Amino acid sequence: MFKLHIFLLIFVLFANNAISESLYDDLKTQLAEPLSSNEIQRYNMTIFPDGTNLPIGSGSAEQGETLYNAQCMSCHGEKGIEGPAARLAGSDGWFSLSDPLRILRIEKHPILLISVGSLWPHASSIFDYIRRAMPHYAPKSLNNDACYALTAYILYLNDIIDEKSILDKTSIMAVEMPAKSRNTFSWPENPLNK
Amino acid sequence: MKNTPQVINNGGLLDRRSFLLSGLSLSAALPLAALPLNSQAQALPSKSYERLPQWMKMPGSPVSEYGQPSPHEGHIKRHIAASTPQTSLFSVSHSPIQNQPGIITPNGLHFTVSHNGVPEIDPHQHELKIHGLVDKAIKFDLQSLLRLPMVSPIHFLECAGNSAPNAVSVTALNQSVDELSGQVSGIQYSGVPLKYLLQEAGVKVNATWVIAEGADGGSHARSIPLSKLLDDAFIALYQNGERLRPEQGYPMRLFVPGWEGNTNVKWLHRLEISDQPAYTKDESGLYSDILANGDIRRFSFHMDVKSVITQPSGKMQLPNRKGYYDISGLAWSGHGKIKMVEVSVDEGKTWVKAHLQGPILPKALTRFSIPWHWDGKERVILSRAYDEHNRVQPSRSQWRSHYASYSFNHYNAIQAWSINADGLVENYYV
Numbered sequence: 001m002f003k004l005h006i007f008l009l010i011f012v013l014f015a016n017n018a019i020s021e022s023l024y025d026d027l028k029t030q031l032a033e034p035l036s037s038n039e040i041q042r043y044n045m046t047i048f049p050d051g052t053n054l055p056i057g058s059g060s061a062e063q064g065e066t067l068y069n070a071q072c073m074s075c076h077g078e079k080g081i082e083g084p085a086a087r088l089a090g091s092d093g094w095f096s097l098s099d100p101l102r103i104l105r106i107e108k109h110p111i112l113l114i115s116v117g118s119l120w121p122h123a124s125s126i127f128d129y130i131r132r133a134m135p136h137y138a139p140k141s142l143n144n145d146a147c148y149a150l151t152a153y154i155l156y157l158n159d160i161i162d163e164k165s166i167l168d169k170t171s172i173m174a175v176e177m178p179a180k181s182r183n184t185f186s187w188p189e190n191p192l193n194k
Numbered sequence: 195m196k197n198t199p200q201v202i203n204n205g206g207l208l209d210r211r212s213f214l215l216s217g218l219s220l221s222a223a224l225p226l227a228a229l230p231l232n233s234q235a236q237a238l239p240s241k242s243y244e245r246l247p248q249w250m251k252m253p254g255s256p257v258s259e260y261g262q263p264s265p266h267e268g269h270i271k272r273h274i275a276a277s278t279p280q281t282s283l284f285s286v287s288h289s290p291i292q293n294q295p296g297i298i299t300p301n302g303l304h305f306t307v308s309h310n311g312v313p314e315i316d317p318h319q320h321e322l323k324i325h326g327l328v329d330k331a332i333k334f335d336l337q338s339l340l341r342l343p344m345v346s347p348i349h350f351l352e353c354a355g356n357s358a359p360n361a362v363s364v365t366a367l368n369q370s371v372d373e374l375s376g377q378v379s380g381i382q383y384s385g386v387p388l389k390y391l392l393q394e395a396g397v398k399v400n401a402t403w404v405i406a407e408g409a410d411g412g413s414h415a416r417s418i419p420l421s422k423l424l425d426d427a428f429i430a431l432y433q434n435g436e437r438l439r440p441e442q443g444y445p446m447r448l449f450v451p452g453w454e455g456n457t458n459v460k461w462l463h464r465l466e467i468s469d470q471p472a473y474t475k476d477e478s479g480l481y482s483d484i485l486a487n488g489d490i491r492r493f494s495f496h497m498d499v500k501s502v503i504t505q506p507s508g509k510m511q512l513p514n515r516k517g518y519y520d521i522s523g524l525a526w527s528g529h530g531k532i533k534m535v536e537v538s539v540d541e542g543k544t545w546v547k548a549h550l551q552g553p554i555l556p557k558a559l560t561r562f563s564i565p566w567h568w569d570g571k572e573r574v575i576l577s578r579a580y581d582e583h584n585r586v587q588p589s590r591s592q593w594r595s596h597y598a599s600y601s602f603n604h605y606n607a608i609q610a611w612s613i614n615a616d617g618l619v620e621n622y623y624v
Binding site: 024026027028029030031032033034035036037039040043044045046047048049050085086092093094110111113114115116119120121122124125128129132133136139140179182183184185186187 | 284310323324325330331332333334335338341342343358362390391393394395405407411412413415419463464466468470471472473474475478479480482483484485488489490491492493494495598599600602
C-alpha cells in the first residue's frame with residue numbers, strides 16, 4: 001500500500017505538464033476529416049527556395065515600377081529606402097554612402113536598419129510575401145504577373161537585375177541574392193550558445 | 195523573540211533566513227489582534243457610525259456575468275508602442291510587468307505583436323489543415339480539436355525583439371521596464387499536443403520541417419523543425435482558463451515553448467509538412483540576427499536565459515529616501531528551468547543570491563525577490579539569472595560583442611537600474 005502511494009505521488013508529480021504515455025501512446029482519435037486536393041490547392045501558397053509552388057506568369061522591373069508607384073510607394077518610399085514600412089533596398093546598418101540621410105531615417109523608423117535586398121537570401125521569398133500579404137491594405141489582391149513584376153522591381157532597386165529583366169518561374173531561380181553567402185545557421189547547431 | 199535582519203553587505207541587502215524568521219513572528223501576532231473584541235457588542239455610537247466609510251453602511255451591487263477589474267485599477271494598461279513601421283497595421287503592445295506580481299499575466303494584459311492587424315475569425319468556418327509530406331491530408335474543425343487530449347503547462351512567451359532599445363541605443367533611454375522589456379508574458383496555455391495531430395496524418399520519413407501559417411490578412415508563416423512539434427509544441431485553444439483572445443490568435447495558435455514569439459503562429463489554419471524551410475518573410479529578414487562578422491544567423495529560435503528587476507524599475511520614484519524595499523523581478527529561460535538569480539546593489543561589484551518563489555517551472559517566468567534596506571545613497575541595481583543548463587545572462591558588452599551594432603533580436607543582457615539620491619529610478623548601462 002505504501003509503495004502504491006509513492007507510485008501515485010510520483011505519477012501526480014510528473015503528470016503536471018505531460019499526458020501519461022501509457023494511456024495515450026499511438027493515439028488515433030479518427031476525429032480528423034480528409035482534406036481534398038481541391039482544398040489544398042485553394043490555400044497552397046507557400047513558395048519554397050527550390051522553386052516549389054512557383055506559378056506560371058511573368059513580369060519585368062519596368063512593369064513593376066508602375067505598380068510600385070501606384071500601390072507600394074506610399075508606405076515604402078520613392079526608392080524603397082525611405083519608409084515608414086520596411087526598407088526594400090540597400091544595405092543593412094546605420095550608414096551608407098549612397099544614402100547620406102540614412103541615420104535620420106533610422107531615428108524616425110528604427111526598422112529601416114535592415115533591408116530586404118541585403119538580408120533576404122532567396123528571391124522566391126520576395127514573390128511569396130508580396131503575393132500573400134501585400135499591399136498591406138489589400139493583401140492577396142495582386143495577380144501572379146504583378147507579383148513577378150514587383151519582385152523584379154525590388155531586385156532592380158538593389159542592382160541585382162537590370163530594368164529590362166523579366167522574371168518568371170525559371171528566371172527567378174537564377175537570381176543570386178547577396179545575403180545567401182552570409183548565411184549561418186542556428187538550427188540545429190548554435191555555436192554562440194555553446 | 196526579536197530577530198533583527200542582518201545586513202550582510204554594505205549595499206543593504208538582507209540575509210534571507212533571519213529576515214524570514216522575523217516575518218513569521220509578525221504574521222503570527224496579527225490574527226489575534228484582528229479577532230472581534232466582544233460578540234455582544236452594542237450598535238456603534240453615532241459619531242463612530244458617521245466616520246465609517248460609505249460602503250460599510252449600504253448593500254453592495256449584484257455580481258456580473260463577466261468580472262472586470264476595479265475601476266481604481268483602470269490605469270493598469272498595456273503600453274502601446276509607437277507602431278514600429280508607422281503604418282497602422284503593425285501593432286505592438288507591451289505587458290505592464292512592473293505591476294504584475296507572481297508569474298501569470300492577466301489575459302487582457304498579455305503582450306501582443308501583430309504584423310498585419312488582428313483578424314475577426316468566425317470559429318465555425320475555421321479549420322486546421324495538415325498536408326504535404328503525410329500519408330493522408332486531414333483537417334480538424336474546432337469542435338473535433340476540443341475533444342482531443344489537452345495539456346496545460348505554464349510558460350513564458352517573449353518577442354525576439356524584446357528589450358531591443360537596450361541592444362541598439364548608444365545611450366540608455368529613460369524608459370520604464372514595460373517600454374523596454376514588456377514584450378514578455380507568463381501564461382497557462384491549454385491545448386492539444388501536435389504529436390497527436392501529426393500521428394493522425396502519418397508523417398513521411400523524409401519530413402523535417404513544418405510551415406505553420408495563420409489565417410490573418412498577411413498569412414503570417416514560419417518554418418518550424420518537425421522535431422520541436424513532436425516534442426513539446428501544442429495547438430493552444432485556451433489562455434489562463436478561457437478561450438484565446440483574438441489578439442492571441444483566436445480560435446487557435448501554435449505554441450512552441452521557449453521559442454521566439456513570432457514562431458508561435460496565431461490564427462493558425464495550416465501546417466504544411468516539408469523537407470525544407472520556406473524562408474518566409476520573417477525568417478528571411480526581421481527575425482534574423484546579424485553577427486559581429488557580418489554573417490546573418492538564421493533560425494535562432496530559442497529565447498535565452500534572462501531576468502529583469504521589475505520593482506523598483508525605470509521611471510519609478512521611491513516614496514521614501516531610505517529604508518526597506520523588497521527588490522523583485524522575473525527570470526526565464528527558453529532552454530529550461532531557472533536555477534539561480536543573483537542581485538547586486540553596487541553596480542555588479544558584489545552579488546547576493548535572491549530568493550526564488552515557487553513554482554519554478556521549465557520555460558516559464560520565475561519570480562525572484564530579495565529584501566533590501568536602501569541607505570539613501572546613489573545605487574545601481576542589477577539581476578543576473580542562471581538556468582539549469584548553467585547558461586548565464588551576459589553583460590551588455592559581452593552580448594554586443596557577438597552581434598553587429600544594429601542587430602536587435604534576442605537581447606538577453608543584464609538590465610541595470612540606477613537610483614539617484616532622490617529615489618528616481620532610471621535605465622542605466624553598466
